[in-house]
Amino acid sequence: MRSGGVEIGWPNKSAVAKQADTLARTTACEFETLSGNALIQGDNLDALKELRRVGHRRYRLALIDPPYNTGGGFVYEDDRSEAAWLSFMLPRLLVARDLLAADGLMMIFMDEANLPILRLLGREVFGASNDCGVLVWEKKRKPSFLQAQMGSVTDFIAVFAKDRRQAPALTMGMGMAGKRYPFNNRGNPTAELSFPAGSVEFDLDDQSVPKQDMSTPGVPCRLLDRVVIKGGRNANPFRMQGEWRYSQASVDEFAATGQVINISRLPFRPNLVKAVPSEKKINNLLSFRTNPGIPTNEDALAEVTALFEGETVFDYPKPVGVLQYLIEAATDPGDAVLDFFAGTASTGQAVAQAGAGREFTLVQDTAPLPDTATGTAARKLCQRLGLPAHLASIAAERLRRAGLDSKRDFQLVTLR
Numbered sequence: 001m002r003s004g005g006v007e008i009g010w011p012n013k014s015a016v017a018k019q020a021d022t023l024a025r026t027t028a029c030e031f032e033t034l035s036g037n038a039l040i041q042g043d044n045l046d047a048l049k050e051l052r053r054v055g056h057r058r059y060r061l062a063l064i065d066p067p068y069n070t071g072g073g074f075v076y077e078d079d080r081s082e083a084a085w086l087s088f089m090l091p092r093l094l095v096a097r098d099l100l101a102a103d104g105l106m107m108i109f110m111d112e113a114n115l116p117i118l119r120l121l122g123r124e125v126f127g128a129s130n131d132c133g134v135l136v137w138e139k140k141r142k143p144s145f146l147q148a149q150m151g152s153v154t155d156f157i158a159v160f161a162k163d164r165r166q167a168p169a170l171t172m173g174m175g176m177a178g179k180r181y182p183f184n185n186r187g188n189p190t191a192e193l194s195f196p197a198g199s200v201e202f203d204l205d206d207q208s209v210p211k212q213d214m215s216t217p218g219v220p221c222r223l224l225d226r227v228v229i230k231g232g233r234n235a236n237p238f239r240m241q242g243e244w245r246y247s248q249a250s251v252d253e254f255a256a257t258g259q260v261i262n263i264s265r266l267p268f269r270p271n272l273v274k275a276v277p278s279e280k281k282i283n284n285l286l287s288f289r290t291n292p293g294i295p296t297n298e299d300a301l302a303e304v305t306a307l308f309e310g311e312t313v314f315d316y317p318k319p320v321g322v323l324q325y326l327i328e329a330a331t332d333p334g335d336a337v338l339d340f341f342a343g344t345a346s347t348g349q350a351v352a353q354a355g356a357g358r359e360f361t362l363v364q365d366t367a368p369l370p371d372t373a374t375g376t377a378a379r380k381l382c383q384r385l386g387l388p389a390h391l392a393s394i395a396a397e398r399l400r401r402a403g404l405d406s407k408r409d410f411q412l413v414t415l416r
């Protein structure tokens with residue numbers, strides 16, 4: 001495991017890496033036939049190993065939001081030393097990498113403080129050449145000024161590919177790109193083409209180009225008239241002689257229907273430029289300022305409390321809209337998405353909303369809920385609903401309240 005020269009070391013590193021190679025300590029009979037959406041309750045290292053052992057499915061996207069290690073007193077453990085955090089993450093990332101499709105991606109949410117070690121760790125697991133970069137998510141409309149020097153309004157999503165050469169571009173929506181079709185076609189009979197005034201777009205400054213031989217080796221081509229280029233167009237009609245792909249009738253039609261004939265340089269080589277729809281790559285800033293569809297932490301909290309009668313049963317869930325954006329950008333219809341730090345199952349809801357036959361596998365552990373205000377509210381909710389008091393119950397209940405029927409729409413699997 002090397003990250004292109006730099007390697008991080010910590011006590012126990014090689015021992016914890018070996019944890020990725022052993023079998024799970026717990027299992028469930030459902031693994032043998034697992035298909036469709038699933039929420040697995042239990043430790044994610046065991047769950048990942050079981051998914052690898054049965055080998056039913058490869059994931060196009062693993063989208064995870066692991067504990068940030070902030071010491072935040074949350075409803076789950078979030079206070080490890082850096083070395084302990086790395087030891088916790090390394091075997092999980094190694095097994096999860098095995099579960100990715102050859103063209104799969106892993107996206108990992110992280111705060112600024114832990115992003116550097118996460119990236120180094122990711123580079124070791126995936127290889128430095130498979131580090132695809134970092135998306136910046138503007139997570140807050142108003143900063144809190146807990147840090148002395150500045151308020152923080154961003155979180156990060158580190159993106160790694162199983163194999164960057166095969167991984168897809170992250171795309172959203174369609175744009176128009178120009179595909180160029182050259183006029184010159186070697187071997188065709190020599191003919192004369194006449195271009196009406198204004199019919200050709202030039203990427204050249206205003207000038208007058210005298211008639212001349214514009215042939216280059218293998219490309220016979222003559223400009224038969226002087227051309228005056230003004231404002232990027234031909235001010236006068238002109239003729240060219242050469243071995244052409246298009247007839248005079250085609251040129252007349254291109255001109256009449258306003259299609260783009262482009263000449264970008266000297267010697268002249270005309271091209272037909274066709275507008276073809278192409279998928280637009282996303283940029284790495286995810287912000288409500290530039291994209292009103294990108295929600296914030298405030299929106300995420302409102303989303304979850306609305307599902308749970310106004311109660312706060314989880315600290316800092318991720319907004320479904322951001323997850324859905326990432327899922328749609330990174331996957332195709334029918335792809336499977338894995339989130340092994342499921343929390344409130346926001347990724348499950350996002351996959352369901354992205355739809356088009358996409359499926360999710362979620363993992364959430366069953367650690368006891370702490371005695372914080374949020375933990376107490378979550379425990380009381382579980383008691384009211386007659387569910388075991390842990391976050392996996394909250395995750396399953398969230399999916400149900402978001403409209404997924406727990407028998408028909410997702411399978412609940414319990415590791416024992």
Ligand SMILES: C[S@@+](CC[C@H](N)C(=O)[O-])C[C@H]1O[C@@H](n2cnc3c(N)ncnc32)[C@H](O)[C@@H]1O
Pocket residue numbers: 042043044045065066067068075076077314316317318319340341342343344345346347363364365391
């Ligand atoms: C930052 S939270 C994820 C929140 C989630 N993205 C959401 O929107 O609700 C991390 C979650 O991972 C869970 N977790 C931590 N360690 C785990 C483990 N070993 N196995 C399974 N889940 C674990 C925690 O209980 C917590 O719910």
